Amino acid sequence: MTTRTPRKLTTSAMIASIAEEGQRTAKAPFGHALTRLADERPDVVGLSADLAKYTDMHVFRDAHPGRFFQMGMAEQVMLGAAAGLAEVGLTPFASTYSVFATRRAYDFLCLDIAEPGLGVNVVGALPGLTTGYGPSHQATEDLAILRGMPGLTIVDPADSVDIEQAVPALAAHPGPTYLRLLRGAVPTVLDEYDYRFEVGRAALLRDGRDVLFVSTGLMTVRALTAAAELAADRVDVAVLHTPTIKPFDRATVLREAAKGRLVVTLENHSVVGGLAESVASCLAFAGQTAHLVPIGLPDAFLAAGALPTLHDRYGLSVTAIKDRVRRAL
Template identity: 35%
Template sequence: MAKTDGGPRKSDALHLDDFSVKQQPNHQTVPKYYGEALLAAARTDSSILALTADLTAPTETDLVRDHLPDQFVMVGIAEANMVGVGAGLARAGFIPFVHSFSVFLSRRSFDQIAMQIAYPKTNVKLVGFMPGIDSLLGVSHQAIDDIVLMRALPNMTILEPANPADYEDAVAAALAHEGPVYLRLYRATTPATPMDGVSPLQAGKIRHLHHGTDAAIFATGLMVEQALNAAEDLKSQSINASVIDCASLKPLDVAGILDVISQSKVIVTAENHTIIGGLGSAIAEIMASNNIARPFFRIGVQDCFAEGGSRAFLFGKYGLSASDIAAAVKQGLTS
């Protein structure tokens, strides 16, 4: 079963640079948080397999390749075929983790995901890296619509951790769910710091990261850091905002979200994704279904394509920065 895609066989669970990650100028090595979590799980369960479509290093599956070669499958540049292979392996009793860049996995394989994974509730874990506009490689590599595609599929669970330190919990949550899961991840460029006093990531649960009643900022993935920075900036201006980590995009913690909204004057959502069909739409649906009226703002990609660039440049240009979130809160409080 095992195949390799060449490259060095030695692995020390650290990486320098590749085309999906821009490291710091001093070439500081950074742990492969997802790769280490998957490897640890695979060591304890031989049914766990890592499949990849010629993106071994960028998806951190080289750790499984190097340490557990019998649990690694290189499919080649054939994402749709890889999804079919994963579905077949799941029916044979394995637990396949199927890896690629988010945009390739969601768009190129959508029909296979719908018919071979979501519809029959196949126990396949889809793992997409390089989320949203966070890419130097431009439009072809930017997954601005993967969440809406996966949200639209019945039986699909979607998890987008805020911090690579949460990846171990995300892998555990994916394994705990018997059925399809889509993990939306980014690779760490600096060592990740666990959030103190915060409960572990769980499917179907929000996490309160910052407390306030002037506004509630619902965020996911990379936007959680931006939301926390915005909340600190607002606090210096005597505006207290809650920051809610919505790592579980499906299922949503509807009761928890409604409780937060009931205590907040302004609602803001923040996502590294189109504002159409993602987290913003999900929160809006909850509010509309419960006849709730509040000043409401969606921070995200505003129905457009981006271009290649650094995270800071793209988030600034396309309105995804902490200052954009803070501005929305202040606009809501003065409207």
């Protein structure tokens, strides 16, 4: 009698690719960018809270084992240690999931790192709705939590090009930074738009007369696809990518929003406290008006499940974006 080994059930809910079918991707762009930077700069060190494989920090660990620190499941200790490393002149990149860096270790980030203005780079994986494992792992409010922290630079890259350029830029930038990490097989899109990442600067990727998309993070890739498809409906859409949430490029947003178009914000974050409210306050404080439509996650704890299904349900898919724009016009 023979026995059959049961087939191991797997799920893509935890670490799923955000790339569309057929889209060009780059594997572990953060890990490779950090490794290249460390090849040139001996002051660069890496830390992980038992998640090196799941934050692409394992690429750096394997290339520079003597400069990698495995802190275990202790995010508060990791950020405290990163602060100490920065105090003695090193440039730490500390990686974990966004929920743990923001909810669990906020006080350490605030008082050990931000208050003394130390050059610690916090790298948060699974930002927003990039995992299907429910509220315990979905960092849908990390931008809202961190925007009020004095001196902290916050970056939400769109693709592998953004990440690869942001890593050395953040290492050279004074003070603490927080990077919302896209990991694994990350789309490669911005190389088609003559794009260069600059801290604190937005980039107009395409122009259009009818609608202005102001987007950040992975939603910029969706915005570009939706804009191209809306052109078939004779809707001309501009896309303004805002990779830096703080400091916010108010001048560029105000200039583009003043052109009389429907303004649509797109973010992989709650509509509370993120990009939409950054744009709204920017307009309000300048005394400028615009028809503003926010596309983002609801002010709610989200469901668990497969990412494509969740993105459709919560309005982040390309189809949902196009439908929302058509209703607003």
